[in-house]
Amino acid sequence: MTTTKIRIATTSLAGCFGCHMSFLDMDERLVALLEHVEFNRSPLTDIKHCDPCDIGLVEGGLCNAENIKVLREFRANCKILIAMGACAINGGVPAMRNHFDLRECLEEVYINGTGVEQPQIPNDTELPLLLDKVRPLSDVVQVDYYLPGCPPSANDFLRILSQLLEGKQAVIPANSFHFD
Template sequence: MSDKPKIRVATAWLGGCSGCHMSFLDLDERLIELSKLVELTASPITDVKEIPEVDVGIVEGAVCTDENEHVLRTMRARCKVLVAIGDCAVTGNIPALRNQFLLEDVVARGFIETESTQIGEMPNDPVVPRLLKRVRPIHELVKVDAYIPGCPPDADTIWYALTELLAGRAPNWDERTFSYD
């Protein structure tokens, strides 16, 4: 093993389906190769919650709640390079569909008017994150250094982007290397 210090990486899962993290795990045996180069700190995969100072922060999901925003801003403050992974982080994608409607209507539809709900109630416990009026892609709140679009980006796309970033280059996206779905 080389003595070169490992690159410290943290990942976060905001408003999204975790599909991008699943796709990351699809790297399969390449994860072993990656683990020689990087140290994965806080992440839904390691179940470490507190984000330490890291070199690379990878964020999945759109910003839907005040908690999402808090995590995103923490990540930005503690990482040198911030990577948006997946269409939710990059464009807002499916979570952002609710932006066409008023937040009150969306919540009422989900908690009161659902066909299977008998006596509905608006969630109001203070520990429950507050929904923001609008769902936003992460670059509308913080500076993002690199994007990996895709819903989810497949393992090959993630591998290409990570290896390019680890080599100190920006991914060169064209019709062969990425997709929006």
């Protein structure tokens, strides 16, 4: 009955893949979950583009033009979009670069950095353009659910997915989540 499975897409934008690793911490519980869900576009499947999906899980904030393109593809294809983890919700650790001008960051890394040879700021046309500031997902698209944590625990993922699989609204009670 694969046709009735809930279709999930996942991606990591300006994140560290920690949320994805934590998702996989479900370990053997993933086997039971896979009886009810199938993965579409995701680093777990290596599928490169979204088909229409039921749930999109997006890790990381927005630091470049490609992140925005991917996020818009997710929003256009996913009935329910979940911002997973601190970076997706408020920019997180990558947003610490917002304390500095973008040029300052690039010069620090590629011109003045320790051990840099042939200093130059990369400008290949294939590289996505960096945004002036790292932004949360909700600055660009409507987000349906927020799953805080750095990362959210495997139990957090299971709980929100279980609720959604049952067709319920996801509820994350007060004092049941962490931002760190």
